[in-house]
Amino acid sequence: xxxxxxxxxxxxxxxxxxxxxxxxxxxxxxxxxxxxxxxxxxxxxxxxxxxxxxxxxxxxxxxxxxxxxxxxxxxxxxxxxxxxxxxxxxxxxxxxxxxxxxxxxxxxxxxxxxxxxxxxxxxxxxxxxxxxxxxxxxxxxxxxxxxxxxxxxxxxxxxxxxxxxxxxxxxxxxxxxxxxxxxxxxxxxxxxxxxxxxxxxxxxxxxxxxxxxxxxxxxxxxxxxxxxxxxxxxxxxxxxxxxxxxxxxxxxxxxxxxxxxxxxxxxxxxxxxxxxxxxxxxxxxxxxxxxxxxxxxxxxxxxxxxxxxxxxxxxxxxxxxxxxxxxxxxxxxxxxxxxxxxxxxxxxxxxxxxxxxxxxxxxxxxxxxxxxxxxxxxxxxxxxxxxxxxxxxxxxxxxxxxxxxxxxxxxxxxxxxxxxxxxxxxxxxxxxxxxxxxxxxxxxxxxxxxxxxxxxxxxxxxxxxxxxxxxxxxxxx
Amino acid sequence: xxxxxxxxxxxxxxxxxxxxxxxxxxxxxxxxxxxxxxxxxxxxxxxxxxxxxxxxxxxxxxxxxxxxxxxxxxxxxxxxxxxxxxxxxxxxxxxxxxxxxxxxxxxxxxxxxxxxxxxxxxxxxxxxxxxxxxxxxxxxxxxxxxxxxxxxxxxxxxxxxxxxxxxxxxxxxxxxxxxxxxxxxxxxxxxxxxxxxxxxxxxxxxxxxxxxxxxxxxxxxxxxxxxxxxxx
Ligand code: SF4
Numbered sequence: 001x002x003x004x005x006x007x008x009x010x011x012x013x014x015x016x017x018x019x020x021x022x023x024x025x026x027x028x029x030x031x032x033x034x035x036x037x038x039x040x041x042x043x044x045x046x047x048x049x050x051x052x053x054x055x056x057x058x059x060x061x062x063x064x065x066x067x068x069x070x071x072x073x074x075x076x077x078x079x080x081x082x083x084x085x086x087x088x089x090x091x092x093x094x095x096x097x098x099x100x101x102x103x104x105x106x107x108x109x110x111x112x113x114x115x116x117x118x119x120x121x122x123x124x125x126x127x128x129x130x131x132x133x134x135x136x137x138x139x140x141x142x143x144x145x146x147x148x149x150x151x152x153x154x155x156x157x158x159x160x161x162x163x164x165x166x167x168x169x170x171x172x173x174x175x176x177x178x179x180x181x182x183x184x185x186x187x188x189x190x191x192x193x194x195x196x197x198x199x200x201x202x203x204x205x206x207x208x209x210x211x212x213x214x215x216x217x218x219x220x221x222x223x224x225x226x227x228x229x230x231x232x233x234x235x236x237x238x239x240x241x242x243x244x245x246x247x248x249x250x251x252x253x254x255x256x257x258x259x260x261x262x263x264x265x266x267x268x269x270x271x272x273x274x275x276x277x278x279x280x281x282x283x284x285x286x287x288x289x290x291x292x293x294x295x296x297x298x299x300x301x302x303x304x305x306x307x308x309x310x311x312x313x314x315x316x317x318x319x320x321x322x323x324x325x326x327x328x329x330x331x332x333x334x335x336x337x338x339x340x341x342x343x344x345x346x347x348x349x350x351x352x353x354x355x356x357x358x359x360x361x362x363x364x365x366x367x368x369x370x371x372x373x374x375x376x377x378x379x380x381x382x383x384x385x386x387x388x389x390x391x392x393x394x395x396x397x398x399x400x401x402x403x404x405x406x407x408x409x410x411x412x413x414x415x416x417x418x419x420x421x422x423x424x425x426x427x428x429x430x431x432x433x434x435x436x437x438x439x440x441x442x443x444x445x446x447x448x449x450x451x452x453x454x455x456x457x458x459x460x461x462x463x464x465x466x467x468x469x470x471x472x473x474x475x476x477x
Numbered sequence: 478x479x480x481x482x483x484x485x486x487x488x489x490x491x492x493x494x495x496x497x498x499x500x501x502x503x504x505x506x507x508x509x510x511x512x513x514x515x516x517x518x519x520x521x522x523x524x525x526x527x528x529x530x531x532x533x534x535x536x537x538x539x540x541x542x543x544x545x546x547x548x549x550x551x552x553x554x555x556x557x558x559x560x561x562x563x564x565x566x567x568x569x570x571x572x573x574x575x576x577x578x579x580x581x582x583x584x585x586x587x588x589x590x591x592x593x594x595x596x597x598x599x600x601x602x603x604x605x606x607x608x609x610x611x612x613x614x615x616x617x618x619x620x621x622x623x624x625x626x627x628x629x630x631x632x633x634x635x636x637x638x639x640x641x642x643x644x645x646x647x648x649x650x651x652x653x654x655x656x657x658x659x660x661x662x663x664x665x666x667x668x669x670x671x672x673x674x675x676x677x678x679x680x681x682x683x684x685x686x687x688x689x690x691x692x693x694x695x696x697x698x699x700x701x702x703x704x705x706x707x708x709x
Contacts, residue, residue: 029685043616064497067488074481080665086484138691139682155682162684185680185688192692197597200590213665223634223678223693230630230670231597233590241484248661252652263681266525267617267652270693271673275665283629284586285669295484303491308498 009334009357016332022151022159026329029158030320036264037317037371043266044256055257056374058250059311062211062242066302069211069244074293076214080276082289093294094125097203097236100290101131104234106200112220112228113137114205115153115314116240116294118336122203134195136224138188145172151330153338154262154316159329192224202228202286206239207313208254209291212247213275216291219258221269229274235286237274241293242302242310254313257373261315297349306381309344311374318368318378324361333358340368340378344385352388359385513650518615519701522648525618529676530689531697538708539573542700546577549638549698550605556580557605557640558632564609564625566644566702574607584629606632606694607640612655613648613699617675620699621655624670633674639694641674644702 017023041048062069074084087093101109109131111117123133135144139157143150146168150156157165162181169175175187204225208217216237218225229235245251259265278285301307319325319339330338335346335358343362347355359382362368368378458466513521526533536542550557559581562571574581582603586596608628612621620641622633633639649655652673656664664671678693689695 025684032685060498064492067485067492070488071481071485080669084481086481088484136692137682138680142682155685157682158685160683162686165683181683181686182688184683185691189691193601196692197601198594213661215665221678222680222691224691226630226634226672227692230634233588233593241488248656248664249653252656255652265529265675267614267619267673267675269529269675269677269679271619271675273665273671273673274669275671276669278669279667281626281667282624282669283584283627284631285624287588289669293484295487299484299487299491301491302488303494303496305496307491307496 009332009361012332012334013328013361016328019159019329021161022329023327025159025161026151027326029152029155030322030326033154033264033316033320034371037261037320038264040260040264040266044260048257048260051253051256052373052375054253055313056311058245058253059313059374062244062246062250063302063307063310066242066244069246070241070293073209073211073214073244074291076210076212077216077276077289077291078214080214081279082214082276082291085290085292087292087294087296089296090120090294093120093238093292093296094122096292097122097238097290098125098129100234100236101126101129101201104200104288106131106234108195108199109133109201109203110195110199110228110232111135111140111203112205112218112225113140113156114203114238115336116205116296117203117238118150120238120294120296122238131201134192134199136192136196136222136228137220138185138222138224141188141192142168145169149331149336151338152316152319153314153330153341159331192227196227196231199232201234201236202230202232203236203238204228206237206243206291207258208251209239209244210246210248210251210273211244215248215251215273215275217251217255218272218274219255219268219270220272221263221265223270226270226272229272230285233286234288234290235274235277236290236292238292238294240298241295242298258313258315261313261317261371261373301348304348305384306344306348308376309341309348309381311376312341312345313374314341315373317371317373321367321371322362323365323367324363328361333361340382344378344381347385347389352385352392356389356392359383359389513615515645515648518648518650519645521650522613522615522618523701525616526676526699527618529618530679531618531676531699534698534700535703536700536707537703539569542567542707543573543576545700546573546579546640549640550577550579553604553636553638556582556603557607558582558584558600558603558629558636559607560609560629560632561627564628565607566609566642568706579605579607583627584631585627600631600635604636605638605640606634606636608632608642610641610643610647611671613643614650614652614655614673615648616651617673619673619675620697622672622674623664623668625668630670630672633672634693637690637694638696638698639674639677640698640700642700642702644704646704 044051077084085096126133135141142157151159170177204218206216207219259268277289322340325339333342335342337345343358364379523533557579610620611623624630677689677697678691679689680691681687
């Protein structure tokens with residue numbers, strides 16, 4: 001995954017911050033999701049605390065015996081009549097799926113939302129073979145028509161207004177212009193039906209694989225997950241190797257936290273369990289089921305100090321809770337995986353050397369850890385990655401310069417104090433009511449999206465000294 | 478070609494470095510299913526199902542069912558994709574559907590590509606689907622629909638309106654209680670699809686405005702059947 005073009009993270013952030021309409025949309029949507037999530041958890045005993053503990057324990061158990069569960073899962077898929085494929089990396093996964101398509105003379109492919117297929121750039125690979133690939137999730141479909149990338153892992157088109165969506169649908173699929181969302185939905189339903197019923201191959205992601213039964217689980221609200229895995233003759237399910245739970249009972253625990261964390265629903269509308277292809281006595285469903293197990297860096301991560309990130313169930317709650325994501329949205333991260341999860345998983349999978357900025361795209365406020373249904377210590381993992389970037393000499397420039405200056409001044413007390421005086425005096429000169437709306441020079445980035453407080457009249461150490469003097473305590477601060 | 482053994486070996490090697498946080502057995506508390514009696518379960522199911530946008534009917538007599546179906550079919554044309562009699566949990570279902578004026582389609586999809594496509598296109602125009610259910614889940618307001626012999630997935634998926642028959646004694650308090658009562662074999666061995674349906678198809682993708690019936694049914698009507706059976 002090296003398609004972040006040449007612009008830097010900070011340039012993308014700047015671009016994102018200038019799009020005030022999208023910023024408003026991110027802010028509204030994420031706050032609303034956060035509120036819905038909180039309400040949804042109140043219906044569980046102890047507000048979901050016990051369920052989350054258990055969900056975490058299930059992921060811990062699975063990952064610490066991943067070899068065993070993966071083997072069990074693969075055997076069970078085969079017993080149910082499915083075909084299992086193993087892919088070490090993106091190129092191999094694309095080759096495998098491409099071959100399935102070619103052997104079966106597949107022309108039209110319909111997809112339901114899958115992050116891992118975005119991770120490996122599957123659409124691109126299939127299109128290069130001459131296949132037509134159509135995303136079926138409403139948001140993903142609009143994004144695909146617009147030639148963009150998703151900005152949120154649950155609601156990919158959250159950065160667009162309904163007016164903009166109406167224009168895309170008019171320009172790309174000749175829908176009469178409307179601002180009515182119900183009309184747009186009805187039009188897309190009609191358009192998509194034809195695609196579902198004529199597609200040769202359906203590709204889905206996998207929310208969970210169940211080791212004991214070889215069941216794959218896809219969760220959607222729209223029903224595109226069911227259509228994709230029912231109508232076409234061939235169903236290809238792509239999944240990361242870490243996506244497992246041991247048993248159906250474990251699955252029920254994960255399902256209780258997944259929908260609540262993602263959208264604030266108790267359960268998504270279609271929680272779809274698929275075990276093997278259509279049996280001989282069944283009237284419909286695909287004739288072939290292929291499960292492609294994709295490693296693509298995951299086994300490597302498993303042996304590192306950020307292995308815990310593999311517990312992630314891709315619910316998106318940490319995005320919604322993150323004050324940085326709320327401001328800059330998904331595109332600025334430049335990765336398929338945005339937000340706190342992305343800031344850990346992207347460098348973990350593809351190397352801190354290429355993605356050294358992302359672990360710094362966080363204020364470490366801890367909001368993500370609070371909401372994570374499997375209690376991943378995201379701030380802790382970010383710190384570990386920051387440490388790695390520093391060790392690799394990959395600390396972002398602004399930090400390097402700043403820290404060097406601080407070290408230099410910090411070891412020269414007289415100069416340091418003089419500097420503080422100037423800062424205090426200068427900051428109050430440009431502040432209004434104690435807040436600075438626009439910092440000068442390179443510091444202006446800070447105030448583009450927030451205000452900065454003016455410095456106090458006296459430095460902390462000066463205040464402390466004074467107080468001690470007043471209360472009669474002497475000594476060095 | 479990456480083999481299974483190569484991947485599993487990579488994983489085993491990675492696990493040896495042992496960086497994962499340890500999970501002790503205490504981290505896995507026992508099943509957390511709230512107990513409830515039958516009346517409470519029923520009330521909870523109705524409340525949750527209505528909250529997720531399902532329409533819940535509780536007919537008292539067979540005539541009520543006929544009338545209800547008749548009304549629904551009148552709005553939606555007389556055709557319906559249905560499951561066979563033995564999978565619709567009402568003893569005289571054949572007669573009921575006949576009296577309600579329903580023309581039934583029990584699909585069977587050919588494997589040959591062109592024929593398969595043709596069958597889908599024929600089914601696509603039908604606006605009502607009628608199915609039974611394996612169970613209901615009270616605390617999420619979901620119905621559980623299992624594919625099988627003559628039990629098409631299409632009936633609960635393609636039409637705009639899905640009518641599901643749910644005997645009240647098949648209600649479980651929670652997902653976990655449902656899984657505890659069914660063996661993995663009976664859920665997956667002879668059936669490729671088990672789906673928990675929680676309301677009608679919906680999306681909130683555009684400006685978070687909730688819209689129904691994107692790809693699946695716009696309406697989900699659950700008919701609850703009392704354990705004593707319906708009066709004639
Ligand atoms: S890290 Fe946690 S909160 Fe974030 S997407 Fe993964 S599971 Fe959800």
